[in-house]
Structure formats: structure tokens, C-alpha cells
Amino acid sequence: MSAAVVTGVGAVTPHGIGVEAYWEGTMAGRSAIRPVTRFDPASYPVRIAGEVPGFSAAEHVPSRIVPQTDHWTHLGLAAAAMALDDSGIDPAGMPEYEMAVVTASSSGGTEFGQKEMVNLWGRGPEFVGAYQSIAWFYAATTGQISIRHGMRGPCGVIATEQAGGLDAVAQSRRLLRDGTRMVVSGGTDASLCPYGLVAQLSTRALSVRPDPERAYLPFDAEACGYVPGEGGALLIVEDGGHARDRGAGRVYGEIAGYGATFDPPPGSDRPPTLRRAIEKALDDAGVAPDDVDVVFADAMGVPEQDRAEADALTAVFGARGVPVTAPKTLTGRLYAGGAALDLLAALLSIRDSAIPPTAPVAGPVADALDLVLDGPREARVRTALVVARGYGGFNAALVVRAPG
Template sequence: MTAVVVTGIGVIAPNGRNASEFWSATLSGRTGIGPLTRFDATSHPAVLAGQIDGFDPVEQIPRKLLPQTDVSTQFALAAAAEALADANVDPARFSRYGTGVVTSNATGGFAFTHREFQKLWTQGPGAVSVYESFAWFYAVNTGQISIRHGLRGPGCVLVSEQAGGLDAIGNARRAIRLGTPVMVTGGVDSSFDPWGWASHVSSGRLSRGRDPERAYLPFDVDANGYVPGEGGALLVLEEASSARARSARLYGEIAGYAATFDPRPGSSERPPGLRRAAELAVADAGLRPTDIDVVFADGSGVRNLDAVEAAALADLFGPGRVPVSAPKALTGRLYAGGGPLDVTTALLAIRDGVIPATAHTSAVPASYGLDLVLREPRRAELRSALVLARGKGGFNSAVVVRCTDG
């Protein structure tokens, strides 16, 4: 089976505007969570967000794209450019259809659409931007990345909320195995305008905490919901032998992928699908559960969901057998961007032999049976990692990454 490797990483996250900044912040425990400042959110029950500050799109993308892009697309374009530069990939050097792009997006261009709807309601249809026809759409990040970099091969978008970013990576791997040499893949989300924030709050899963260090506590006895974040990560995937032939840097291999769907609510005869997704991804990688050195958990911060994930891990690996980390406690849940950012974290953890701590969580219920890495990063020899993600509505996805010998 064709091996697929990661040769480039691009990150735009609340605690780092590139991969290096993000990794440094993750290891040092520097949070990107704070009061939401894009608008006055004080009347809402939730007021904290993993917000990206200091991002200037003029420095990142051509000015002509600014009027036609939502902030989420601007983030995606910046991360894709970083990933391609990091991989030293020039699409023009490949065949006409030799490079493609698969992304995920969960919320669309909320801020752009909200602004244009305000024009519609207050000024009439003639004031609405023609770019509204596509700037709101889930597939626009795939399209804009493809156009800007000339990626004419396979292109699609996956929409499965927090699980979508891992689904995009799995589909990009499939495209490479079907013959496309290079794929750009991952996910980015942002919806921190009044309309988008109302949609977050309506989920009923947001933390109402006011203290950034106590609001989002994955697997903690005091877990009371999560904090939304924005941003994500884009990766460059390549067929391993061709990547080695051009002396590319190999971060690691996308060795396994699987996705499952939970049974309908109230279906007591069938268990949630997360354990099955993890088991299938490990098998797809040609590994056994005992081969996995670390798990980067979904870590919802919602008590009953944390309990379901802990049970799945204890059942698959055995109680406390594998170290677990939820570094997204420093960024919030990034929806489609969360899974790819965790894959990035897993790859850098394997490279540097260190497992980031789960920030702020301090007391894990003994019943969970988790070896959750707390307080400080843990040094460890890592060769393979399992990354998990769940999307609201029943989506479960899992990716296994492992080190390469080259």
C-alpha cells in the first residue's frame, strides 16, 4: 500500500500564527483563550473564545482577495501558503493535475454573510456584494487555495463539524493512493460575529466560565463545557517515495484513518462509535493498540462526552496504559481546524519526543482510567500517535500518524 507522508505544515491558531509559534506556546502552556472582543458579547451566557489576534490579512494574501473572502478563508490561505513553503513544493513543477486540495469547514463564512445580510436588510439587495454568492460557502477555502496556487487535481470539502478536519486528511490520503502526487489538506474555521456566536451558544455545550484558566477543562471533575476557538492547520501530503526522491523533510506518515457514526439518540442497544473509529484506524495503520504511544484526545470538556471518550480509550488500550493529552485546552475547540491542529501537534511531538500537557485540568476522575498528561510536558520516545475527533451530531474520526525512517 502506498505510504503517504506529511512534508509541510501551516498553522494559524489562537496561541500561534505559524507552526513554530504554536508549538512553542503549546509546550510552554501559553493560552490563546480570553474574552471575545470582535463585538460586545457581555450579554451572552458565554464570553470566552480562542481568538486569533494580530492577524493582518494584507501581509498574508493579495489585496484583491480581501473583498471576496471571509476571515476564515483568509486564515486558510495563510496556512496553505505556509504549508507549501514549508514543504518546498512548487505546484508548477508537477503535472497539470498532479496537485490537489481537500479541506474541511464547519461553519462557512459567517462574518462575511452576516455583514452582507445587514446590507440586505438596511440598504436593499443592490448593496449586497456579488462575492456573497460563494464567500459564505463551505467549499470556498478549497476553491480559493486551489485558484491561488494552481492546484488543479482532486478537490473537495468535508463537513462533519469537529471531525471534519480528520476526514479531509483521510480523503487526501486516498487521493494520493489513487495517483495524485501532492495534496494540500486540513481545516480552518472562524465564526466570531454576533450571528456566529449565537450559533455556538445554541449548542448548549459552551462553558459559561469567566476565568480563561478554568473555563475549558477536558476530563476534569469540574468540566463544564468547552470554549470555541478559531483557526486550524493545513498540511502538505505526498507519496513517500517521490517525497524522498526530492529530499523533502518528512514529518511523519499518515498511517491510518477511519470514521464512524454514532447510533441515533436513545439507541441503547448500540454503543457510541468512537471506540470503533479508533480501533479501525489503528488496524488500518497495520498496528495493534499496544503499538500506540500517545493519544491526542477529542477532549470535549462536556462531562458525559468526556466519560464516553475515557471509556472508549480504557476499553481499547486498557486503563491507564497509554498517555493521553488534550492540548486544545489552550486554543479552544476549533471545529474543522481542531483535528488537523492535533495532527500537527502529534507530528511535532513525535519529532521532539515530548507529549504536551493538558493545560488547566488538575483532577481527573479515577473512574476514567486515564493517564492524562498534566501540569508539564512529558518526555517520551514516540513512534506512533492516535488523534481523535468528534463532531456534534454523531461524527467520529480517527487518524494514526507515525514516524518515518527517512
């Protein structure tokens, strides 16, 4: 079978709109975490987030679709269009049943749902629009992308929170093995509204520290949770043979290996299973730990979760055995969009032979890892590992390597 390769990328992130805006802000080590502006956060314990600046749905989404869909779907439609344009693929010129869409979703269309609930309780059921039935739904972004671009292959959605971006890309690779030629994959999220924020507060994992520079410090002695964000990335995952035959202008990398596990319930005497997911991904890719040039960490910012991840990485790679970074410290955790954005960062690290930095952190957990802290690190990156964990016990690891 041909390899599954990434031939196009698109991103809408707290650093800005477009892949290069994201990469420039990330490589500069510039924090995009700021006070929330999408609603008044004064009465909530979390008042900072990674918001996408300057995004206008009218500039990226057909006008008739804007009122039918949530902000999260608007971001997804914009990123998908960028990725397709970057790949050079014209969907109109491909068989419709050989193109698919698989995205990750976490909270669904919370902002749209909140608006309709306000109408229900404040004005009555006759003021609830018909689009409420679909705009909130986890598969709404997948559906809207497939409709807009005429993609009628085996579409789907995966709801494993932060791990979803990797799970969706892995599912895309399976579809290619079954005969699909191209998949739009990855994820976006946008839960920066009161309804979405309150739902996330139930995890008790969000940071309530008001200082944007100190609120999200994974692996740090002062870690106190993570900062929420919105946005994400979508990728064109394509059969390598098809990409070659059509003369694809660029191949960013190969989806080489994947592993997923599910943790035992809290309080169990069984250990976490992240290490097993990493080992499965390396085995699937046919690479040894020494072959990995960088790890993009999940970096939850919750002390016990940080320790568990550091333990898994040191068990596989040895203490300080591989460079580790977490550029999400500059944007916040983007839920369904987070792992897809880390995967994009891994591909750009391969492209540019450079590893982006993470926020400055210190402490015993940080000391166990070779964290990339003081600006970007020049390095020949051929193989990268991306790690992600979703709330509820989901673990995913994905190996991406330079095109052969």
C-alpha cells in the same frame, strides 16, 4: 503503494501565526483563551474564546482577494502558503492536475455572511455584494487555495465539524492512492462573530463560565462545556515515493491508519461507536494498542461525552494504559481547524520526542486516564493516535507514525 507522508505544515492559531509560535505556546502550557475582541460579547453568554492574535489579511492574502473572502478563508490561505513553503514545493513546477486540495469546513464564512445580512436588512438588497454567493460557502477555502496555487486535481471539502480535519487528511490519502501526487489538506475555522456564536450555542455544548482558566476542563469533575476558538492547520500530504524522488527536505510522519464511524441517534439503546473508529484506525495501520505512544483526545468538555471518550480509550488501551493529552484546552476547540491542529501537534511530538500538556484537571474521569498534566512529558514518540468527534455523531481516528 507508497506511504502517504506529511512534508510541510502551516498553522494560524490562538498562540500566534506560524507552527513554531503554536508549538512554543503549547509546550509552555500557556493558555491562549482570552476575552473576545472581534466583536462586543457583552450581550452573549459566551465572552471568551481562542482568537488568533495579530493576524492581518493584507499581509497574507492578495489584496484583490481580501474583500471577496471570509476571515476563515484568509486563515486557510495563510496556512496553506506556510505549508507549501515548508515543504519546498513550487506548485508552478508540478503538473496542475496532479495537485489537489481537500479541506475541512464546519460553519463556513459566517462573518462575511453576517455582514451581508446586516446590509440586506438595514440598507436593502442592492447593498448585498455578489461575493456573498461564494464567500460563505463551505468549499470557499478549498477553491481559493486551488486557484491561488494552480491546483486543478480532485479538490473537495468535508463538513463533519470537529472530525473534519482527520476526514480530510484521510481523503487525501485516498487521492494519493488513485494517482494524485500532492494534496493540501487540513482545516481552519473562524466563527467568532455574533452569527457564528449564536449558531454554535444551539449545540448547548459551549461553556458559559467566564474564567478562562476554568471554562474548558475536559475530563474534570467541573467540566461544563468547551470554549470556541479560531484558526487551524494545513498540511502537505504527499506520495512517499514522489517526496523521495524530488528530494523532500523533511518528512514529518506517515498517515498510517484511519477509521470513522457514526453514532446512533440520541436516546437510542445502542452504544457510541468511538471505540470502533479507534480500533479500525489501529487495524488499518497494522499496529497494536501497545504500539501507540500517545493519544491526542477529542476532549469535548461535556461530562457525558468525556465519560464516553474515556470509556472508549480504556476499553482499547486499558486504564491509564497510554499517555493522553488535549492541547486544545489551551486554545479552545477550533471546529474544522481543531483536529488538523491536533494532527500537527502529534507530528511535532514525534519530531521533538515530547508530549504537550493539557490543562490541569481532576476527578473520576481524569483518574481513569494517564493525562499529561504537569508540563510537557519527554517520551520517545513513534506512533500517535488522534481522536476527533463532530457535532451530530461523527467520529474519526487517525494514526500517524514516524517516517521509516
